[in-house]
Amino acid sequence: MNEVLKKYLNSLNAHSVEKVSIEEYRNEMVNKVIPEIAEAVKERQRLAAESRLWPVTRPRTSVED
Amino acid sequence: MNMYRWVSIGSVSDYDELLSLLDSEFDPQKIVPRLKDAISTAVRGVLLEYNYIDKDYRSTFYNFYSKKGRTYRSDCIRLHFFDETVSFNESLLDLSSGDGRLEDHYFGYMVLRPTMVATIGRSILSPNIRKDARGFVIQSQHRVHLLGHRLHLWGFPSMDQHTDIAVCAHVACWSILRHYSERYPQHRELLVHDITMMAHQFDPGGLVPSNGLEINQAERVFQQAGTYPLIVTKTSKMPERFYRQLLAYLESGFPLFVAMHDRGHAVAAIGHSRSSLPITTTSTSSTHAWNQLEAVVVVDDNHLPYTVVPNSGAAAGNYSLSDFDSFIVPLPEKVFYPAEAVDRQSITLGNLLSKFMPMPVGGDLVVRYFVTTLAALRQYMRINQSQLGQVLVNSVMQLQAAQFVWVVEYASLDQWTDGVISARAVLDATASPYDPYPTWFAHGHNEAIFFDRSKADGQALIVPLGRPTAVSIGRMEQNLRPVVARK
Numbered sequence: 001m002n003e004v005l006k007k008y009l010n011s012l013n014a015h016s017v018e019k020v021s022i023e024e025y026r027n028e029m030v031n032k033v034i035p036e037i038a039e040a041v042k043e044r045q046r047l048a049a050e051s052r053l054w055p056v057t058r059p060r061t062s063v064e065d
Numbered sequence: 066m067n068m069y070r071w072v073s074i075g076s077v078s079d080y081d082e083l084l085s086l087l088d089s090e091f092d093p094q095k096i097v098p099r100l101k102d103a104i105s106t107a108v109r110g111v112l113l114e115y116n117y118i119d120k121d122y123r124s125t126f127y128n129f130y131s132k133k134g135r136t137y138r139s140d141c142i143r144l145h146f147f148d149e150t151v152s153f154n155e156s157l158l159d160l161s162s163g164d165g166r167l168e169d170h171y172f173g174y175m176v177l178r179p180t181m182v183a184t185i186g187r188s189i190l191s192p193n194i195r196k197d198a199r200g201f202v203i204q205s206q207h208r209v210h211l212l213g214h215r216l217h218l219w220g221f222p223s224m225d226q227h228t229d230i231a232v233c234a235h236v237a238c239w240s241i242l243r244h245y246s247e248r249y250p251q252h253r254e255l256l257v258h259d260i261t262m263m264a265h266q267f268d269p270g271g272l273v274p275s276n277g278l279e280i281n282q283a284e285r286v287f288q289q290a291g292t293y294p295l296i297v298t299k300t301s302k303m304p305e306r307f308y309r310q311l312l313a314y315l316e317s318g319f320p321l322f323v324a325m326h327d328r329g330h331a332v333a334a335i336g337h338s339r340s341s342l343p344i345t346t347t348s349t350s351s352t353h354a355w356n357q358l359e360a361v362v363v364v365d366d367n368h369l370p371y372t373v374v375p376n377s378g379a380a381a382g383n384y385s386l387s388d389f390d391s392f393i394v395p396l397p398e399k400v401f402y403p404a405e406a407v408d409r410q411s412i413t414l415g416n417l418l419s420k421f422m423p424m425p426v427g428g429d430l431v432v433r434y435f436v437t438t439l440a441a442l443r444q445y446m447r448i449n450q451s452q453l454g455q456v457l458v459n460s461v462m463q464l465q466a467a468q469f470v471w472v473v474e475y476a477s478l479d480q481w482t483d484g485v486i487s488a489r490a491v492l493d494a495t496a497s498p499y500d501p502y503p504t505w506f507a508h509g510h511n512e513a514i515f516f517d518r519s520k521a522d523g524q525a526l527i528v529p530l531g532r533p534t535a536v537s538i539g540r541m542e543q544n545l546r547p548v549v550a551r552k
Contacts, residue, residue: 001517002465006526009515012456014528017421017514022523025417029501033413037498040306040405048296051391052281056324057234057331 069212070113071153077101083144086113090179091142099185103369105194107551108172109149112160114211117143119176121187121224121239124258128272129230130180138179141186145211146172146194148551160212168216172551174209176224183225183366187243190370191220192336192362193551198371200338201545202362203320205248219546221320221335222247223370224257231261234278234322234331236366238264238286241320241333241395245292249397255290263289283322283331284393292395295403299390305355308386310404312337312355314394317436318544322393323363328384334392336362336545338373343482346428351412354433357481361386362548371548400436400469402496402503407434411473414490414504418475421527422509424487425477434473436494437543439466445541452539454532457508460515466505469494474540485537493518510538 072082080097087093119141130137148170150162162170172194176186189207192198204219222243226236239260245252255263261272264282280296287294299307311334314321321334340359346352360373376386411432418424425431437445446458471492480486488509496503502523506515508530517524 001515001519001526002463005460005463005465005515006517008460008463009526009528012528014515014526017525017527021417021420022525025413026501026523028413028416029410033409034499034501036409037406040409041403041498043300044297044403044405047298047300051296051298051324051326052279052284054280054324054326054391055277055329056280056283056326056391057232057278057329 067155068115069153069155069158070115071155072111072113074109074111077106080111083111083113087142087177088179090138090181090184091177092181092184096177096184099369103196104146105196105550105552107148107194108146110147110151110153112145112147112153112211114143114145115140117141117176119143119178119186121257122176122178124256125227125230125272128258141179142177144175144177145209146174146190148172158212160214167214168218171209171216171218173207173218173220180227183228185225185369188223188370189218189220190223191218191551192371192548195369195371195548197373198362198548198550199373200336200360200362201542201547202336202371203244203315203318203544204546205244207247221333221364221370223364224366226366227257229274230272231257232275232277233366234283234324235260235264235275235286237322237331237333237364238283240364241322242286242290244320244335245290245395252291260286277329278331280324280391280393283324287322287393287395290395293398293400294393294395296391296393297404305353306405306408307389308358309353309355309408311361311389311392312353312358313404313407313434314392314436315361316433316544319394319396319436322395323389324391324393325384325388326390328388330365330384332363332365332372332374334361334363334389336371336548338362344431344478346478348428350428351415351430351432352428352478353408354431354481356431361389397469399467400494402471402492402494402498402500404434406498406503407471407473407492410492410503411490414473414507415475415488418488418490418507418509418514421514422488422512424475424509425480429477431476431478431481432473433476433540434471435544436469436471437541438468439464439470440468441543442470442472442491445543449539452532452536454530456528456530457513457532460506460513460528464505464515466491467493467495470505472541472543476540480537483537484540486540489538489541510534
């Protein structure tokens with residue numbers, strides 16, 4: 001956070017989020033969510049590699065096509 | 066012969082006059098039924114502009130049609146569409162409207178190419194005159210010069226495929242990239258010939274007939290055009306995640322190149338339509354905004370633009386959203402945090418927020434997310450200053466963040482129906498997918514949490530917003546424009 005914003009927030013009686021909540025959030029992110037994201041990114045890249053050679057389009061075979 | 070001809074449209078049958086005014090090279094027998102079928106009765110006059118030089122057709126004429134044994138003309142005809150207040154004076158060669166604001170009564174143009182087959186060329190039509198078009202559509206403002214007037218209109222580019230040198234996938238790429246060059250000054254204009262050549266891994270020695278296109282060729286076109294394409298493919302295991310990402314990127318204002326592998330067809334997805342019925346769910350877990358979608362709006366080169374593809378059943382193109390099996394989103398540089406990461410992170414972030422602000426829980430929670438720029442977010446905050454309160458507005462104005470941000474909105478089922486939210490989070494679109502703290506800040510009705518991302522240990526400050534308590538916080542409808550049907 002930039003100092004200007006921090007100073008502004010502190011001037012408004014901002015208080016810190018208690019550490020235990022942040023720790024809980026971080027643990028869930030690190031142990032569950034980030035591995036899921038990593039797996040999803042890997043899976044997307046694998047599927048993209050497969051689909052790159054799909055011949056998705058062709059020229060019209062008739063004017064009615 | 067006159068350069069301009071006016072056709073008054075009192076009823077649908079008046080389009081038949083075009084049959085005698087258009088040479089056979091422009092295939093009026095096919096054009097007139099398409100206009101009758103797809104254009105609303107708001108159009109009450111069509112101005113024909115003969116001998117029009119169209120840059121996109123000329124790019125294919127110079128590089129392909131002029132090399133053929135059959136003689137092709139080099140000129141096109143442009144059809145301009147107006148409402149009932151506009152009239153044309155043939156002796157003065159001028160258009161006039163009752164209020165002197167011609168562009169308020171202009172619905173766009175359609176170029177006709179002298180190619181005999183698939184003759185609809187570069188077209189910019191307002192979605193407001195397309196029968197059945199509805200919902201929200203990505204649009205940019207286009208400038209049109211006509212009879213000494215400079216007219217502006219909102220729309221999305223479209224054309225028919227050429228059938229030989231350019232197939233539907235080239236046209237989908239062209240539509241998207243022409244939108245980019247009109248919308249964003251850093252993207253240069255690419256003509257049909259350029260797009261066709263960019264699809265090749267090497268120069269085959271000129272423009273040659275195409276046998277079709279593979280996804281990697283479309284990806285190459287977007288790469289060479291200076292975008293950062295991301296391919297997302299549907300799996301039978303979790304198809305809903307595919308559609309959530311599709312909606313997220315669409316709502317971000319990125320038109321999508323959509324492939325239908327089984328149908329051998331590609332279209333540009335440019336908008337969506339939400340159902341008028343509220344979301345109903347028996348699930349105990351959260352719902353995504355996708356669940357209220359009744360249709361996606363596409364530019365399909367077999368139809369006039371703004372075709373509505375329904376969630377289920379078949380549309381004009383005889384396909385539905387279940388036929389979409391892959392899409393390419395041409396992202397700008399610096400959108401590194403993908404939609405699939407937001408999809409998962411947003412739920413965990415919602416759990417954290419629920420400790421500090423009232424949040425819907427379980428099956429009552431609806432989540433929506435999209436990309437916008439920090440500048441657009443600040444503009445939104447400025448416009449909605451009285452709703453959001455001075456503390457939040459001042460904080461966002463002083464926030465140092467990257468150019469692109471993900472916006473995540475949390476609402477209850479009832480709030481979603483009313484177009485309001487419980488909370489909004491703003492994430493760093495340049496974050497790594499492995500960053501545990503990708504959030505810049507989040508706010509509810511009474512508090513905001515700002516994360517100190519200069520520290521590794523995730524410190525955050527909560528600040529009271531002091532905003533008016535009885536005022537709801539509206540959903541951000543930021544990147545798409547509503548279709549306002551003109552009948």
